[in-house]
Amino acid sequence: MSTRESPDRDVQSDSRLTDRHVVVTGAAQGIGRGIAVRCARAGADVSVFDVDTETAAETASLVRETGSEAIVVEVDVADGDSVDDGVETAVDELGPVHGVVNNAGVQRSVPLLETTEAEWDRHFAVNAKGPFLVSKRVATQMIDDGIEGSIVNVSSVGAERPFRGQGAYGASKASVLALTTVLAKELSDHGITANAIKPGTVRTPMVDEWLEERAEQQDTTPEEVLSDSLDTHILDRAAQPVEIGHMVVLLLSAEGEWITGESIAVDGGYLKA
Template sequence: DSRLAGRHVVVTGGARGIGRGIARRCARSGADISIFDLRPDVAEETADEVRDIGGAATVWKVDVTDADAVADAVEGAESELGPIDGLVNNAGVQQAISILETTEEDWDRHFGVNAKGTFLVSKHVAERMIETETAGSIVNVASVGAERPFKGQGAYGASKAAVVTFTTVLAKELAEHGITANSIKPGTIDTPMVQQWLEERAAQSDATEEELLAETIDEHVLDRIGTPEEIGHAAVLLLSEEGEWITGESIAVDGGYLRG
């Protein structure tokens, strides 16, 4: 598969979980990858996997809520691997917490990373795509929680709904520059975030982690949770020429969760 051959794709939160799967999957379609993550040590493992597949990879220590750090990393990534053709805003945080227990700090953390982080990286990368006249693509990782949240996803689900709405406007405003923007709403994917979420929910209820996982699986029409690579497949489509007539869309990749 050479659908992303010669393209430079930035993946935020690419050190582990879905971001790592997306980075690997894009590399298998020929992309070079820049990873922006809080944890550069762990992100280096993803970069090595990308190199093993045959792509170039660079790692940047970035907190996506920090505008200066984002600007520096975008500049650095371009100087190493050339103009950015694709951006996947995947960095995100989630804590299972009821609304009555949610503090102002909890709320701000979810909106800071998930919503503001997506805005900041999109803005900086879009400016560069326009400057370099690159007909690029932006893919924002939202969540099925934007539409069908569980209890305990007040701040998280609302911040992901913000990502979906923001992406619609991004698509409209960047269209004249030949740039597309879409969001993906993953269902439950096997990652460290989901492990932690099961632990938190088990601590708050009488159910065990295994029981909660079984209940979650039951909500997915295909009767299993997904893999990071399965989100990568959708990202490759949206980042490639085959996806160039898709914009402003929000695609559920969820084993049928939203229809369950």
């Protein structure tokens, strides 16, 4: 077991995102909440986009506790009108957007031969079309406002090394990597960068549901599934959401200005194990 078990211990705050406005989708809980609060600790004001506004309000409170501003915006990233309205509200309330994190996602663990067309389409609507719609709207806004901003897409190690049952999920996350490359190329003339992060196992409500589903399919317990899953990471522990937030802050800050078109694994070594 690694001794580096308290990832939050050294990093409480910094000023790398002072005076910036960051939009985080799917920020009501899990990784999105961790990213939102970590960005706020770096000085950013945060627009919390989610379909679940009640839970999103808790994230907004945590952001405000850092001294930053936060608003909750009800947005379904799979719906273009909802995205357009949401970005308009965010700009009206907190000013020009400097960074956007496409984090909202869904996952079901279903063998491909049992995956319905509706399940396949849902994964692609939220996980693939969502980042396209949000990036298109925010990048257009950045160009209009003369902002040289950054886009971060949360893909997954499942884009490259999916588990059984991650057919629709892995395929939708792989498409995010191609989207990121093209965004980086097409937006470079406007000074906008685009990168993807591939998290390994992070303890969130999504992973807890995945553990339950896999356990039922394998006739075992969620604890066993988690233990097997962590055996496939070089660092044999799950991450905390803030550890994805650390990489997001780097990519959104001046320190990340020369990084674009990249997909970065933040995965405890899963893709190399």
